Amino acid sequence: MRNTRDTKLIFDLSRPGCRGAVLPECDVPASDASVLLPAGMLATAPPALPEVTEPQVVRHFVNLSQLNMSVDTHFYPLGSCTMKYNPKRNERAAAMPGFAEVHPYQPDETKQGMLEMLFEMQEILKEISGLEACSLQPAAGAHGELAALLVAAAYFKDMGEDHRRKVLVPDNAHGTNPASAAMAGFDTVTVKTNLDGGVDMDDFHAKLDDDIAVFMITNPNTVGIFESHMRKLADEVHARGGLIYLDGANMNAILGITRPGDFGADMQHYNPHKTFSGPHGGGGPGAGPICVVEKLAPYLPGPVVAKSETTHDGETDAYYSLVTPEKSIGKMRAFFGNTGVLLRAYCYIRTHGPQGLREVSENAVLNANYLLARVKHFLPVPQGDRCMHEFVATASKLKSERGISAMDIAKRLLDFGFHAPTVYFPLTVKESIMIEPTETESKDTLDAFAEVLFRITEEDPGILQDAPHTTRVSRPNEVAAARNPCLACM
Numbered sequence: 049m050r051n052t053r054d055t056k057l058i059f060d061l062s063r064p065g066c067r068g069a070v071l072p073e074c075d076v077p078a079s080d081a082s083v084l085l086p087a088g089m090l091a092t093a094p095p096a097l098p099e100v101t102e103p104q105v106v107r108h109f110v111n112l113s114q115l116n117m118s119v120d121t122h123f124y125p126l127g128s129c130t131m132k133y134n135p136k137r138n139e140r141a142a143a144m145p146g147f148a149e150v151h152p153y154q155p156d157e158t159k160q161g162m163l164e165m166l167f168e169m170q171e172i173l174k175e176i177s178g179l180e181a182c183s184l185q186p187a188a189g190a191h192g193e194l195a196a197l198l199v200a201a202a203y204f205k206d207m208g209e210d211h212r213r214k215v216l217v218p219d220n221a222h223g224t225n226p227a228s229a230a231m232a233g234f235d236t237v238t239v240k241t242n243l244d245g246g247v248d249m250d251d252f253h254a255k256l257d258d259d260i261a262v263f264m265i266t267n268p269n270t271v272g273i274f275e276s277h278m279r280k281l282a283d284e285v286h287a288r289g290g291l292i293y294l295d296g297a298n299m300n301a302i303l304g305i306t307r308p309g310d311f312g313a314d315m316q317h318y319n320p321h322k323t324f325s326g327p328h329g330g331g332g333p334g335a336g337p338i339c340v341v342e343k344l345a346p347y348l349p350g351p352v353v354a355k356s357e358t359t360h361d362g363e364t365d366a367y368y369s370l371v372t373p374e375k376s377i378g379k380m381r382a383f384f385g386n387t388g389v390l391l392r393a394y395c396y397i398r399t400h401g402p403q404g405l406r407e408v409s410e411n412a413v414l415n416a417n418y419l420l421a422r423v424k425h426f427l428p429v430p431q432g433d434r435c436m437h438e439f440v441a442t443a444s445k446l447k448s449e450r451g452i453s454a455m456d457i458a459k460r461l462l463d464f465g466f467h468a469p470t471v472y473f474p475l476t477v478k479e480s481i482m483i484e485p486t487e488t489e490s491k492d493t494l495d496a497f498a499e500v501l502f503r504i505t506e507e508d509p510g511i512l513q514d515a516p517h518t519t520r521v522s523r524p525n526e527v528a529a530a531r532n533p534c535l536a537c538m
């Protein structure tokens with residue numbers, strides 16, 4: 049049954065004179081607005097706003113919000129995106145007035161609490177990555193990729209090595225990797241991966257030369273496999289004078305188990321909104337802090353937070369200030385990072401502690417392997433019997449034998465109250481279905497999901513091809529919906 053909740057346009061509810069709030073009479077003299085603004089820029093009539101009561105506004109927006117699936121309402125196994133539960137205690141921390149009401153232009157001495165939190169976050173992220181310096185500036189993972197590549201470009205220029213124009217990217221990488229390389233002015237060269245999901249060493253050797261600037265690698269990679277040649281790849285890139293960039297979107301698989309700095313990375317980004325439980329989806333908000341090795345620290349985007357200590361009468365006082373690294377590439381955004389997102393991540397990290405973070409990754413990997421074991425009999429997983437925190441199944445056989453595509457399965461899952469997994473990414477697996485359960489789901493949920501998935505693969509193809517049957521909108525043209533959005537159509 050389609051969702052028939054009342055979702056009339058708020059303008060249709062408007063009744064002249066209806067009010068949600070009544071403002072007091074204006075007690076400042078109404079100055080002649082045309083003295084302040086040119087006449088042509090002044091409105092001649094009030095805007096046509098809907099006239100409605102407060103409950104009508106609340107119901108309208110709450111009903112709209114419930115047309116979508118979310119982590120708070122449904123299991124959301126969207127591979128690559130790490131849609132884990134967003135603990136509500138993070139929200140309480142972020143809402144504390146000392147954080148929520150601080151203004152970035154306040155003098156540093158009046159926002160020491162915020163700066164201390166950001167400084168500690170830099171230290172924590174350095175420790176988790178095994179790298180030596182951190183900038184919290186970038187506003188998303190992709191933005192962190194761009195920032196780090198600009199750092200690399202500035203470093204090579206400084207070293208007199210700006211002939212290094214080549215960025216190697218495996219063919220199963222996230223689309224943001226080659227896009228960031230191009231935006232930073234590099235030439236992207238694609239490296240093939242094997243059937244087992246790892247980098248094809250022959251192709252890597254064919255493409256590695258003295259023009260290499262950066263090898264961008266995701267590890268574990270987008271098919272959920274830990275790159276078995278990681279150390280060798282890093283050593284060979286370093287021997288040619290290049291740098292290793294680690295796309296840190298999959299950190300949820302390795303927290304406290306291994307560190308990118310220890311397996312050869314020179315720079316990495318984090319996605320705190322994925323790994324560290326920040327709410328995300330619908331395009332934001334996010335953060336994309338980056339960590340780098342010592343030699344790249346002077347180029348980091350600024351400001352970063354520095355700590356100084358003074359001792360008097362045997363007492364040590366810490367003072368936090370904003371500083372710009374010596375050869376900084378500049379700002380990537382206004383002020384000092386998406387502090388609200390960083391604060392939620394900080395709260396999450398401090399809640400778990402080092403041992404707890406390790407358990408997060410162990411359980412994320414355990415949950416993914418459990419689901420893999422339940423699913424592979426009816427949805428083959430080409431990359432094998434074991435995975436890290438996610439795996440990629442294929443509907444290839446179902447498609448050729450019964451005309452059921454990955455998209456049909458994804459859409460049909462919505463009818464059963466499950467958000468769809470990621471489909472058609474990575475591009476190296478045909479009819480791919482990328483499943484990432486995360487550690488925050490129970491065995492009961494994983495079992496229910498596996499059973500529904502099995503039931504769907506046995507269904508009549510006709511039912512699947514028309515799915516979903518229960519949602520307000522069935523199958524929008526996704527390209528047209530993105531290019532010509534009609535935000536009032538329902």
Ligand SMILES: *Cc1c(COP(=O)(O)O)cnc(C)c1O
Pocket residue numbers: 128129188189190191222224266270295297298319334335336
């Ligand atoms: C999510 C993701 C990114 C991009 O991160 P955003 O925060 O969405 O910009 C990059 N690489 C991989 C593998 C990802 O999953």
